[in-house]
Amino acid sequence: MTTAEDQSSRGNDTKRRLEVAALATIREEGIARVSARNVASRAGCNQASIYYHFGSLHELLTAASLRSTEVRVATYRQRLATVDSLRELVALAGEMHAEERELGNVTVLAQMLAGGQTDEDLREPTAAALQLWITEVxxxxxxxxxxxxxxxxxxxxxxxxxxSAAFIGIELMEGISGPNEPSPLDTLEQLVDLMETLLELGGVGGAALRWQMGRVRRSGGER
Amino acid sequence: MTTAEDQSSRGNDTKRRLEVAALATIREEGIARVSARNVASRAGCNQASIYYHFGSLHELLTAASLRSTEVRVATYRQRLATVDSLRELVALAGEMHAEERELGNVTVLAQMLAGGQTDEDLREPTAAALQLWITEVxxxxxxxxxxxxxxxxxxxxxxxxxxSAAFIGIELMEGISGPNEPSPLDTLEQLVDLMETLLELGGVGGAALRWQMGRVRRSGGER
DNA sequence: GTCTATAGCTGGATAGAC
DNA sequence: GTCTATCCAGCTATAGAC
Structure with a gap:
């Protein structure tokens, strides 16, 4: 028999499969090739289901990007909380970058960011998803x-x-880089390493450094 | 009368109008909405001209992005040559960013970069155009x-x-930011300002700093 | 909830008139 | 060199069967 709950759960299943399919399409084919037909065929259902469940393609993209970003950010919130230095933060960024190749949430955001430049309806959901990352950072x-x-x-x-913007730019550049190019993240690691080492300066040098920073602070307003 | 030269010059005119129109379309409507019909109507000519002059839409985009980037990079090559500090470099980046709002070469590159993630044919021309910037930087x-x-x-x-990647990410983020958000470039200016000030350290502090840097250099390989 | 069918567009690309 | 005409594929969105 078919109860109301069965129907509802089957409906949710299709709805969620559509969200998953939408993200996969953005990630693997790019925002330019996201269409109702394309996404639906990935989800193994009919195109019309998108309009039934979400009203429009844009609303599907909005729902999918927000949900997946929320999940992704939540897993990183814990890891971010254990970070104790810029060096560790960049190392975590490296891990994130590696996981990106598989899960691709940032890739999705980058595609939506590019699309949102000119597509009004994409702007708000993109900004919202980005904000989730920015808040944590x-x-x-x-x-x-x-x-x-x-x-x-x-x-x-x-x-x-x-x-956050730099990270997205880096993800984009990695996406078209040849295999022999240095990863921009490695360079960042070098820089932050350097910065950290400077900040850890002890003794006379550290005192001089902190004095100089005080000077910067005091004259910070007028450039 | 119609000489061979007249014909050739009229042909070049249409060809260049198509390049200009292609860039304007990418910039104002996004890579997703670049189509032969759309570009041709902007150029005030027929869609079929694209296939006559360039063979395909992709080849038009390749030609247009390379030519415009070459022009843009050439004008900045002079200005970059006068830069004497990181501080000035970031200031120049700020000027560039302002001019971008009007000319939009980086915007075009960002769109092509997003498209190139998944569109094989876009990858090579995008990498080539980017490389022009990277070389100068x-x-x-x-x-x-x-x-x-x-x-x-x-x-x-x-x-x-x-x-370069960071700059592109920043351009993308500005494109969807509300008017009240701080410009990422301003933040960068603060950071570089700080860095420069530190590097300009004289006296005992500077000596300590340089000693510490030597230590970083010697242990740079193993992290 | 999910399907088929359909209307009405827009797309890339080519053939062939001029 | 530039145009019209054309083919066919793909698109959004809706109507309506089941």
Whole structure:
């Protein structure tokens, strides 16, 4: 027999398969080739189901990107909480990057970001999904920079946005790089390594450094 | 009368109008909406001309992006040559960003980069156009870092790629940002300002800094 | 809830008139 | 060199059978 619950669960199943299929299509074929037919055939159902369940293709993309980003961010929230230095943060970024090749949430965001430049309906869901990442990055940065000479010298909110934007740009560039090019993340690792080492300076050098930073702070307003 | 030269010049005119129209379409409507019909109507000519002049839409995009990037890079080559510090480099990036709103070469590259993730035919022309930028950035960075403590500590080629990738990510993020968000470039300016100030350290502090950097250099291989 | 069928577009690409 | 005409594939969105 077919109860209301069976129907509802079967309906949810198709609905979720459509979300999964939508993300896979963006990731593997690019935002330009996301169409109702294409996504539906991946989900193994009919095109019309998209309009039944979501009303439009855009609403499907909105739902799918938000849900998957939420899941992805939640798993990283724990890991971000254990990070204790910029060095570890970049190392975590490296792990993330490796997992990206498989799961591709950032890849999806990059595609939506590109699409959102000119597609009004894509803008809001993209901004919302991005904000989920930015919020986590910002919280981590704020924690790391607290009680360091850098605190107060840097606009952490803006910095978190810059870091997120850079990460997306790096993901995009990796996507078309030949196999022999150095990974942009490795370079970043070098830089942060350097920065950290400088900040860990002890003794006379460290004192001089912190004094100089105080000078920067005091004259920070006028450039 | 109609001489062979007249014909050739009229042909070139249409050909170039098509290139201009292709770029405008990518910039204003996004890579997803670039179609032969769409571009041709912008150029004020018939769709079939694209296949006559370029053979395919992809070849039109290849030609257009390379030509426009060459022009754009050439104008910046001069300005990059006058840059004397990281601070000035970031300031120039700010100017570039402002001009981008009007001319949009980086916007075009960002769109092609997004498209190139999944479209084989777009990959090569995108990589070629990007390489034009990366080459200039790399030359400038190499010049700036020469004779500083950073020389030899950083993989300049990789760094130039990272910087370029980050710039593109930033352009993309600006494209969907609300008006009240801080520009990621401003944050970058803060950071580089800080870095420069540190590198300009004189006296005891500077000596300690350079000593520490030497230590980083010597242990640079094993992390 | 899921399907088929359909309307009405837009797409790439080519053939052939001029 | 540029046009019209054309083929056929794919698209969104809806109507309506089951």
């Amino acid at each position: 910002e919280a981590t940065l704020r924690r790391l920079l607290a009680d360091t000479p850098l605190e107060g010298l840097i606009d952490v909110h803006g910095f978190a946005r810059t870091v | 790399e030359a400038t960075l190499r010049r700036l870092l020469a004779d500083t403590p950073l020389e030899g500590l950083i993989d300049v080629h990789g760094f130039a790629r990272t910087v």
